[in-house]
Amino acid sequence: xxxxxxxxxxxxxxxxxxxxxxxxxxxxxxxxxxxxxxxxxxxxxxxxxxxxxxxxxxxxxxxxxxxxxxxxxxxxxxxxxxxxxxxxxxxxxxxxxxxxxxxxxxxxxxxxxxxxxxxxxxxxxxxxxxxxxxxxxxxxxxxxxxxxxxxxxxxxxxxxxxxxxxxxxxxxxxxxxxxxxxxxxxxxxxxxxxxxxxxxxxxxxxxxxxxxxxxxxxxxxxxxxxxxxxxxxxxxxxxxxxxxxxxxxxxxxxxxxxxxxxxxxxxxxxxxxxxxxxxxxxxxxxxxxxxxxxxxxxxxxxxxxxxxxxxxxxxxxxxxxxxxxxxxx
Amino acid sequence: xxxxxxxxxxxxxxxxxxxxxxxxxxxxxxxxxxxxxxxxxxxxxxxxxxxxxxxxxxxxxxxxxxxxxxxxxxxxxxxxxxxxxxxxxxxxxxxxxxxxxxxxxxxxxxxxxxxxxxxxxxxxxxxxxxxxxxxxxxxxxxxxxxxxxxxxxxxxxxxxxxxxxxxxxxxxxxxxxxxxxxxxxxxxxxxxxxxxxxxxxxxxxxxxxxxxxxxxxxxxxxxxxxxxxxxxxxxxxxxxxxxxxxxxxxxxxxxxxxxxxxxxxxxxxxxxxxxxxxxxxxxxxxxxxxxxxxxxxxxxxxxxxxxxxxxxxxxxxxxxxxxxxxxxx
Numbered sequence: 056x057x058x059x060x061x062x063x064x065x066x067x068x069x070x071x072x073x074x075x076x077x078x079x080x081x082x083x084x085x086x087x088x089x090x091x092x093x094x095x096x097x098x099x100x101x102x103x104x105x106x107x108x109x110x111x112x113x114x115x116x117x118x119x120x121x122x123x124x125x126x127x128x129x130x131x132x133x134x135x136x137x138x139x140x141x142x143x144x145x146x147x148x149x150x151x152x153x154x155x156x157x158x159x160x161x162x163x164x165x166x167x168x169x170x171x172x173x174x175x176x177x178x179x180x181x182x183x184x185x186x187x188x189x190x191x192x193x194x195x196x197x198x199x200x201x202x203x204x205x206x207x208x209x210x211x212x213x214x215x216x217x218x219x220x221x222x223x224x225x226x227x228x229x230x231x232x233x234x235x236x237x238x239x240x241x242x243x244x245x246x247x248x249x250x251x252x253x254x255x256x257x258x259x260x261x262x263x264x265x266x267x268x269x270x271x272x273x274x275x276x277x278x279x280x281x282x283x284x285x286x287x288x289x290x291x292x293x294x295x296x297x298x299x300x301x302x303x304x305x306x307x308x309x310x311x312x313x314x315x316x317x318x319x320x321x322x323x324x325x326x327x328x329x330x331x332x333x334x335x336x337x338x339x340x341x342x343x344x345x346x347x348x349x350x351x352x353x354x355x356x357x358x359x360x361x362x363x364x365x366x367x368x369x370x371x372x373x374x375x376x377x378x379x380x381x382x383x384x
Numbered sequence: 385x386x387x388x389x390x391x392x393x394x395x396x397x398x399x400x401x402x403x404x405x406x407x408x409x410x411x412x413x414x415x416x417x418x419x420x421x422x423x424x425x426x427x428x429x430x431x432x433x434x435x436x437x438x439x440x441x442x443x444x445x446x447x448x449x450x451x452x453x454x455x456x457x458x459x460x461x462x463x464x465x466x467x468x469x470x471x472x473x474x475x476x477x478x479x480x481x482x483x484x485x486x487x488x489x490x491x492x493x494x495x496x497x498x499x500x501x502x503x504x505x506x507x508x509x510x511x512x513x514x515x516x517x518x519x520x521x522x523x524x525x526x527x528x529x530x531x532x533x534x535x536x537x538x539x540x541x542x543x544x545x546x547x548x549x550x551x552x553x554x555x556x557x558x559x560x561x562x563x564x565x566x567x568x569x570x571x572x573x574x575x576x577x578x579x580x581x582x583x584x585x586x587x588x589x590x591x592x593x594x595x596x597x598x599x600x601x602x603x604x605x606x607x608x609x610x611x612x613x614x615x616x617x618x619x620x621x622x623x624x625x626x627x628x629x630x631x632x633x634x635x636x637x638x639x640x641x642x643x644x645x646x647x648x649x650x651x652x653x654x655x656x657x658x659x660x661x662x663x664x665x666x667x668x669x670x671x672x673x674x675x676x677x678x679x680x681x682x683x684x685x686x687x688x689x690x691x692x693x694x695x696x697x698x699x700x701x702x703x704x705x706x707x708x709x710x711x712x713x
Contacts, residue, residue, distance in 0.1 A: 147475065148476075
C-alpha cells in the first residue's frame with residue numbers, strides 16, 4: 056500500500072495526496088477530505104512516526120499533574136488541549152497522584168518518547184521543585200509555579216482577584232467586611248486573605264473580626280458565618296476564600312434570618328459554576344480564568360519549542376463575575 | 385552520544401544500560417536508577433520512537449470524548465490513565481466538544497500517529513454511531529455505548545443501580561415512594577425511573593404520584609419536592625435521578641419542616657462527593673464506579689490490541705453507598 060494508491064483512488068496527483076495527508080501546502084478542504092476518505096477506505100496510514108522521527112520531533116507534549124486531575128486542573132487541561140490541538144501537537148496525559156515514584160516514571164517515559172515539551176500542573180499554588188529532565192527539553196509550569204525563578208511559570212493572580220472582590224463590596228458602600236477562608240497552611244488562603252486586608256487598610260478600614268481560617272467546605276462557611284452573627288459581630292459583607300465557603304455562608308446567614316445581599320453581601324472565589332449558580336442567591340465570585348490559563352501555558356510552551364523561551368513567573372488576571380449575592384436581583 | 389557512553393558513566397555493561405532504558409529484563413531498582421541518572425546527566429534520549437516504529441507499534445492509545453471532559457468523563461479518564469500508565473502505554477487526550485469536524489480531525493490525527501487503539505467516551509448514555517477508522521484499529525466505547533452491537537462497549541448498569549436504590553428504601557419499610565429525575569429526553573433519566581417503577585411494581589406498589597421529569601439541578605429537586613408536599617401527596621421516600629436533584633429535594637423537605645430521613649428518606653444517584661457530602665443530611669446514593677469503568681475499558685482495549693477482541697455491551701455494577709439521608713445518624 057503506497058501513497059500513489061491513495062492518489063489514484065482520490066483522483067489527485069501523488070504530490071497532492073502527500074500534502075493532504077501531511078497537512079502541508081494549500082489545498083481546498085474538499086480535496087483534502089477526498090484524499091483522507093480514500094486513505095481511510097484503503098486502510099492507508101501515513102507514516103506519522105517515521106515522519107516525526109526524520110524531523111527530530113514527536114509533535115507531542117506531556118501534560119503532567121502532580122495531584123489527581125480535578126476541578127482546577129481539568130479546565131487548565133482543556134485549555135492546553137484546545138490550544139495544542141488547534142495545531143498539530145498531541146497531548147499525552149500523566150497523573151502522578153502526588154507520588155514521587157510515579158512522577159519519575161512518567162518523566163522517564165515522556166523523555167523516552169521524545170516529547171517536544173512538558174507542561175506541569177497541580178492543585179496547590181505553593182511553588183514546586185523543578186522537574187529533573189534534560190536541559191534541552193522546554194518546560195512550562197502552570198497554576199502551581201516552579202520555585203526556580205529562571206523557569207517559565209504561569210499562575211493566577213490570586214491577590215489581584217481578592218482585591219477585585221474587596222473593591223467591589225467597598226464600592227457598594229459596605230464597610231464592615233469579614234473574611235472566611237481555607238486552611239492557613241494553604242498559600243492560596245493566605246494570599247487571598249492578605250490582599251483583602253491590605254485593600255481594606257488602604258481605605259482606612261480593618262476587617263470585621265479576625266480573618267477566619269478553616270477548611271475549603273460549605274460546612275465551614277456555614278459554621279463561621281453563624282458564629283460571626285451569634286457573637287454579635289456587625290458585618291455587612293463577607294468575602295470568602297472559595298465558592299463552597301461562600302455558599303455555606305449564605306445558608307448560615309439565611310438560617311439566622313439575615314438577607315443576602317440586603318443585610319450582608321457575600322462574595323466567593325473560583326466561579327465554580329455548580330456551586331456559584333446553585334447558591335441561594337447566586338454568587339458574585341472571582342473567576343480564575345483557568346481555561347485561558349491553560350491556553351496561555353500552551354502558547355508559552357509552543358514559543359519555547361520554537362526557541363523563544365520566556366522565563367519568569369507570568370500571571371493572568373482573574374475576573375469578577377457579579378451576581379445576586381452582592382447586588383440583589 | 386551512544387548507549388555505551390551511558391553504560392560507562394553508570395558503571396554497568398551496555399546490555400544492562402539497554403535493559404534499564406528499555407524497561408526490559410530483571411534489574412535491581414538501584415541499578416535502573418543509576419542508568420537513568422547517567423542518561424539524564426548526559427542528555428541521552430533512548431530512541432523511543434524508532435524502537436516503537438520497528439515494532440510496528442506506537443505504545444499509545446487515543447482517549448476521545450465526544451463532549452467536553454467533565455464530571456463523568458474525568459473519573460473514567462483517570463481510570464484509563466491509571467490502567468494504561470501501569471504498563472507502557474501512553475494516553476493521548478482529545479476533546480471533540482460535540483463538533484463532528486473536530487472529531488474527524490482528531491480521528492485522522494490519531495490514525496496518522498499510529499495509535500494502537502482508541503477509547504471513546506461521552507457524557508450521555510445514548511448509543512452513538514461507530515467512529516470511522518480502519519477496521520484493524522481496536523476501539524472500545526465507554527460510558528456512552530456504540531449503537532453497533534458488534535462493537536466493544538462498556539457501560540454502567542443504570543437500571544441495576546436504580547433497583548438497588550428502590551430495594552434499599554423498600555427494605556427500610558417505606559411504601560410511598562416518589563421519583564424525581566432529569567429531562568425525559570435523556571436515556572439515563574428514563575432508564576433509572578423505569579427500573580424504580582418496575583421494582584415497586586414487583587412488590588405490588590405504584591409510585592407516589594407520577595414520575596416527575598425535569599432538569600438535572602438542585603433547583604428542580606427543591607421545586608419538585610416542595611410541590612409534592614404542597615399538593616398533599618403522602619410520601620415516605622424520594623428516589624432521585626441525580627445527587628443534585630436529591631440535594632435540592634432535601635432542602636425543599638427541610639424548608640417544609642419535614643425531617644430527612646425520619647419523615648421522608650431521600651436517595652440520590654452518582655455519588656458525586658461534593659454534592660453527596662455537602663447535602664444536609666449526607667446522601668445515600670448510587671456510586672457509578674466510573675474509575676473502575678475506565679480501568680476495565682483500558683483492560684478491554686489492551687486485550688483487543690493483543691488480539692483478544694471481546695465484542696458486545698459489557699456492564700459494570702454500580703454500588704449503593706448508605707449515608708444519613710436514608711437511615712439517619
